[in-house]
Amino acid sequence: MKKILTLAISLTFLLVLVACGTQGDDDNTISFAWWGTSDRNIATYQAIDLFEEKYPEYKVVGEQSPWNGYQQALNNKLNRGTEADVFQVNYNWIYSMYGEDYFMDINDLGLDLSKYPADEHKPLTVNGKILGLSVSETGYIFYLNQKVYEDAGVSFDDGARIIPETWEELMTAGQIINQNDPTKYAIGRLDSQQIAILMFSYLAQIYGKNVINDNNQFNFTQQELVEGFNFITDLRSTGVLIPSNAIDTHIDGPTNPNWTSQKYGGVLQWNTAISEYQNTLPSTANLVMAGMFQQEAGQTLGMYKKVSMAYAVSKRVEQSDAKKEAVKTFIEFMTTDPEAVAILGVDRGVSSNSDTQAILKAAEGKNFESSLEWQGHEVVQMMYNYQITQNIHLYIHPYYEHNTFRAIYEAPIESFLLNNKNANEAAIAIINLFNTELSRIMEG
Amino acid sequence: MTDVQLRLKSHKTKKRIKEGFKYVIIIFAAFVMLYPLLWILGASFNEGANESFFFWPHDFTLIGWKEALSAPGWGSAEGYSLLRALWNTLQYVLPHVIFGTLSTLITAYVITRMHFKGKKLVFALVIGTLLMPNTIFRIPMYAFWTTPGISELWDGNTTPFMGYLPLWAGSLFAVNSFSIFMFIQFFRTIPRDLDEAAYMDGANKLQVLWYVLLPVLKPIVITVALLLFIASFNDYQGPLIYVTSAPFFPLSRVLPMLGLDSTNTYAHVYARSIVSVSILIIVFFAAQRYFVGNDADSAIKG
Amino acid sequence: MVGEKKWVPYAFLVPWIIGFLLFKLYPFISSFVMSLYEKRGRVSTYVGLKNFQMIFDTSTYLGSEFMNSLKVTFVYVFITVPLILIVSLLIAYVLALKIKGVGFFRTSFYMPTVLGANVAIIVLWRYIFEYNGLINQGLKLLGISPISFLGTASGAMASIVLLRVWQFGSTMLIFLNALKNVPESLYEAATIDGAGKWRQFLSVTVPMITPIILFNGVMRLVETFQVFNGPMLITNGGPERSTNVLNKLIYDIAFQGGDLNVGSAMSWVLFVVIMIFTILIFRSSKYWVHYQD
Secondary structure (H helix, E strand, O other), X not given: OHHHHHHHHHHHHHHHHHHHHOXXXXXXXXXXXXXXXXXXXXXXXXXXXXXXXXXXOOEEEEEOOOOOOHHHHHHHHHHHOOOOOEEEEEOOHHHHOOHHHHEOOHHHHOOOOOOOXXXXXXXXXXXXXXXXXXXXXXXXEEEEEHHHHHHHOOOEOOOOEOOOOEHHHHHHHHHHHHHHOOOOEOOEOOOHHHHHHHHHHHHHHHHOOOOEOOOOOEOOOHHHHHHHHHHHHHHHHOOOEOOOOOOOOOOOOOOOHHHHOOOEOEEEEEHHHOHHHHHOOOOOOOEEEEEOOEOOOXXXXXXXXXXXXXXXXXXXXXXXXXXXXXXXXXXXXXXXXHHHHHHHXXXXXXXXXXXXXHHHHHOOOOOHHHOHHHHHHHHHHHHHHHHHHOOOOOEOOOOOOOHHHHHHHHHHHHHHHOOOOOHHHHHHHHHHHHHHHHHHHHHO | OOHHHHHHHHHHHHHHHHHHHHHHHHHHHHHHHHHHHHHHHHXXXXXXXXXXXXXXXXXXXXXHHHOOOOOOOXXXXXXXXXXXXXXXXXHHHHHHHHHHHHHHHHXXXXXXXXXXXXXXXXXXXXXXXXXXXXXXXXXXHHHHHOOHHHHHHHOOOOOOOHHHHHHHHHHHHOOOHHHHHHHHHHHHOOOOHHHHHHHHOOOOHHHHHHHHHHHHHHHHHHXXXXXXXXXXXXXXXXXXXXXXXXXXXXXXXXXXXXXXXXXXXXXXXHHHHHHHHHHHHHHHXXXXXXXXXXXXXXXXXX | OOOOOOOHHHHHHHHHXXXXXXXXXXXXXXXXXXXXXXXXXXXXXEOOOHHHXXXXXXXXXXXXXXXXXXXXXXXXXXXHHHHHHHHHHHXXXXXXXXXXXXXXXXXXXXXHHHHHOOHHHHHHHHHHHOOXXXXXXXXXXXXXXXXXXXXXHHHHHHHHHHHHHOOOHHHHHHHHHHHHOOOHHHHHHHHHOOOOHHHHHHHHHHHHOHHHHHHHHHHXXXXXXXXXXXXXXXXXXXXXXXXXXXXHHHHHHHHHOOOXXXXXXXXXXXXXXXXXXXXXXXXXXXXXXXXXX
16 A cells, blocks of 8 residues: 555656756747857857847746757657757758658748848748848858978978979979878878768769769769769879778867878868867967869869858747747847847858958958858859859759668779779779659658 | 706796786786876877877977867857867766666566566566667667657757756656666575565665665665766767757867867867866766676676 | 475566566567557657568668668677687697696786676777777887778777787686696596697596687677677777677667667577577587586
8 A cells, every 4th residue: 555655656746847847938938959060059049149249028938958869859859849949950851851741831931031042942942931040151161281391391382382283293392291291191081971971073074974963863974984083093192092991990080190190291181170170289280271172273163052052940939929029039130230240250150141241341351251150151152253244153963962872872982992992993882873763762 | 956846946937927927918918908098198298299109298299278268269259169069068978877777776676576467578578678789779769859840849949957958857757778787686685584684674675775775785876876977978979969059069169170280289179188088087987986897897797 | 395385486486487577588578569660759650570681681771780780789699709718728728737826817818808797998908909009019019010000900900809808818818727627637647648749638637628619609609699888889890880780780770870760670680699509509519519427
C-alpha cells in the first residue's frame, strides 16, 4: 500500500514539475536561431540586447549553435514544430526541407525588398513564394598567406607583385615554395568539396558552362571532366596542393596545424567564411584576397555564386498578426538598423541590400570595406556580372549542395584525392550516377 | 659443484626468467594501455600541437588549465562553460542512476524472493531482453518522444532534470536487464534464512528488503550504480539525437566541438577533456573497492 | 509469508511491467511497423516491404550504402571480438599467476574501459591517430614509416578496432574471476601427469572457463555489432565509407536525414543479423562449452 501511495505521489509531483517548466509562447517573444562561432555569437547577442532596449515591448530568445549538427537539429525541430520563429538557413535547405510546408512566405510579412537587386530573391522563391530573406551572397575565392610566398622569394612582373594571377603563375609559385621547403605548399590541402568547385570553376573558364544545365543534367562530357581532374593532378605535382590527402587528415581547415604554422600558403573558401581562417593565423601572417586565378592574364571568368544564407520564418508565425509584426520589426532591425548593422558587421557576409551597404561603408572606425569578406564580395560581384554580359550563367544550382546528392560527385573526388581512383575512373563514377540521382532527389 | 647442484641452479634461473617474463609482458601491456593517457596529460600543458612521442611538454603553459572551466570558445557573452555542461550531464545521469538502481533492485527482489503466477515468464523475458540490441528501440522511442504532444513535456524545459526526460525516463521502469540480471545472481547467493528470520519478527516484504537484505547487498548495489553511472555519463548517441539547443548541451555534445573554434589552443582542448573525465575517475576510484572482483564473480556463476 | 496478500508481488512488478510494455514491446513492434511505411513531407504511406527491397538493392544509393555498411560492420565484429577475447584472456591469465601489485595492474587495465568509452577520450584518440600523431611519432622512433590511419581504409578500420581493444579491461576482469575459480587440484594433477604450462593452459584452463568465454563472446558480439562512437568521432565513417558501420549509417539516415522509416528497416535487419549470430553461437556451445554442474 505504501508503495502504491509513494508511486502515485511521485507521479503527481512529476506532472507538476512538467507543467511548471514548459514555457509559454506569446506574441511578443521572438525566438531567433543561428549558427556561428564566437565572434558572430557575441555580436548577435549584442544586437539582440540593443533590439530589446529600443523595443522594450518585445523580447528575443536567442539560440546559438555550432555549424556541426545545425541542419539535423533544424530538421528535427521542423518535424516537431518546435523551430524558432526566425532562423538562419542555407539557401538550398529551402528546397530539401520541403520549404513551402514549413517556411513562411516573407512577402506576407511586408518587408521592403526593393533595396535588394531584382533577381536576388529568385533562387529563394518556390511556387511564387519567397521563402527566405537573403542575408548575403557569396562565392568561392582564393585567399593567400602572402608571407609564405614572400619567404620563398616568389615574385612576378619583375618584383612588382607577389600574388599570382594565372594558374600558370600559381604553379610556378608552388614549385618555388615547395622546392624551397618540401613541407610547404602554395595552397596546401583542399577537401573534396573545395576541389569540386575548383574543377568546375576551371572548366567554366574554358567552356563557359555551368556544372548543371537547365535540364538538371550534368553539363560536361567525360573528356572535359577528365581534363578537370588532370588539372588537379598538375596542381598536385607542382607544389600547389599536397600530393595525397592521406598524409593530412585534419578535416577542419582553420585549426589544421599546417595552416596555423604557415606551411600551407592558401585556402579556397566562400568569401563569407574567411574570418575563421584569419583568426587562427599568428600575427606574422599576411592573409590577402587573391580572387580566382585565370587561364590568361586580364580575364575575369570562372566565378560561381549563390545566396550564402537566408533568414527563414516559421510557418506558424502566419497565424498571428501581432507575431508577424514582431518578427518583421526584428528582421528589419537586424538588417537595416544603423547600430545593429555596425555591430553585426560583415561576419555573415556583405548584404546585398543597398541601404545596409551604405551603413556599413559609413560605419565609423570599422573599416568594413577593407575586410577580407568585403574585398572578396566585390570581386565575386564584379566577375559574376561580367560573366552575365558574356551570357555565362554560373549560379549554384539549388540541389548542388544537397546532402545525399553531393556524395555522388564528392565521393569519387575523395577517392581521387586519396589516390584510390585515377582521373578516368573518378570521372566515370561521377557521370554514371549524376543525372539519375539528381532527378531522384529533386522529385523528393 | 655437483651435478645436482648445477641442475638446481639452472632450474632456479629458468624459473626466475619465467617470472621476469611474466612481468615484462604485464608491464609492457600496462605501458601500452596507459601511455596514451599520460601523453594526453602532458599535451594539456603544451602550447601548440605536441608533435613528438614523448609526453613531456616542450612549450610549457598553464593556459589550458586556467581556462578549462570557462566558455569553451564556441560560447558567447552568455558563457556556456564546462561547468554548465557538467550540470547538464548530471541532470540525466543522476536520475538514471538512482531510479535505475532502485527499479531493477525491486524487480530482482520480486523475481527471486516472491512467488507469483508467471514468474517463469517474467524471468525468461528479462533474460531474453538482455541480449537485445538497443538500436531496435532507438528510432521508435525517438519518434515517441518527438511527437508534438509529448515533446512539449521535455523539449526546452528548463526545470532541472525535466529537459532530459527521454534520457532517463526508462530507468524508472527497470529497463536495464543487465542490472536486473546481476541483482538476481547476487540475491541467489544470499540464504533465505535471513528473510525467514525477519518475517518471523513480523516484518513485511519492503522492510525485509530495506533493513535486512540491503546491508548485504551493498557491494552489488554500488556495482550496479557505478555501471549505470559510467554508461549514462558516456552516452553519446542519446544526447546527440535528443539535445539540440546549445544551452542544454551536456559534456558529450560539447567535447567533440572543442577543437573547432579559433580561440582554443590544443592545451585547452586536452585540459578540458581531462577535466570532463575527472568526474568518472573520481567516482570510479570511490566505488572501486566494491566493484573490482565482485560483480563478475557472482554474476556469472550459474 | 502465508498471510501475505496475493497482489504484493504484482505491485512490486509494476515498474518492470510498464517498462517492458512501453520501452521494449511497443518500440519493438512499432519499429517493424515503421519500416513498412514511407514519408514524403508530412504524409506517411504504407509501402510494404519496399524499404527492405531498396536497402538490399545495390543499384540505388541507399542500397549500396547499406550493403557497404553491412560488410564493414562484419569485418569490424569478426576482427574485434576474437581479438578482445584473446588479449583479455592472456592478460588475465598472467595476472592470475601471483603477480606483485596485481591490484595496480588490474586497475590500470580497467581504466581505459571506463575512460575510453567517454567522448572526451575518443575525440583525443583522433589526434593520436593523425598522420603526425602519437602513434606515428612512436613508429618514427622505431624507424618505421608512418601509417596514414585516417587516410586509408585499412588504417581507419585498424584505428577503431584498436580503440575498442584498448578497452579490454572489463572483459579481462570477468576472465580473471573465472580463472580464480579453476581448482588448483586440476593443475596439480596435470603437472603430475607431466604436462607443461602451455599444455595445462590449453587442456585445463580453457575448457574450465568455456562458459565464461561463451558469456563474454556473446556480450561482446552484441555490443560490437552496434559500435557507434569510434566510427562517428574518429573516422566519421571514412575514408570513403570504409568504416561506415551500420549504427552510423542508421544514424545518418534516420536522425541526420530524418528518414525514420528506412532507418527502422535497417535497424530491423541489424537486429535479425545479431539474433542469428547469437543463436548460432548458443547452438554451437553444446559442442565446446563444459558446464560444471
